[in-house]
Amino acid sequence: TQTVSQSDAHVTVFEGDSVELRCNYSYGGSIYLSWYIQHHGRGLQFLLKYYSGNPVVQGVNGFEAEFSKSDSSFHLRKASVHWSDSAVYFCAVSGGSALGRLHFGAGTQLIVIP
């Protein structure tokens, strides 16, 4: 069974701060990890993904994430946030033969204070 845990339901920072959104997963086989962003009232938009290779992956708008097999984690980071980064961020995992079936975490709402 695949599970995704996003431990922080809400994170509040000031504009210009750095931020890390945490994601831990549970899955026994090879996996595919990704992050999506959802602005209020809109669909999810892809940020970045990891399957293999360099554990640090770069995404859009200055986001990056680091895969750690030992910690079963795929945390999302940004060095300097902008107020427009305020949104809900979802971590997702898929694996095995059902790679199109993403299991999402509960999401972390990021609030950036201008």
Next chain:
Amino acid sequence: DPKIIQKPKYLVAVTGSEKILICEQYLGHNAMYWYRQSAKKPLEFMFSYSYQKLMDNQTASSRFQPQSSKKNHLDLQITALKPDDSATYFCASSQDSGRYTLYFGAGTRLSVL
């Protein structure tokens, strides 16, 4: 312009009725999906289609029936609606049913009274 169109954006239905949620994608993708997001559960996978064929079904109830009349269409028919069906239903697509990025529509928000 949105490349994945979902209609309607909002839908109100009475218990026991039937509704069809429309999804069309203009990305040239071969795989399409339905996901559901409710207040009680995280975003959850429902169905996946590849080349108009059902690949994966995680919906226990037969009240939910996807319909694919064309490669770029994947509608969702819901019968005998219940208040617990109230949720936002997202259609998504990807180039193929592998390790590809999913692109999501804006969703249809369904409220069952």
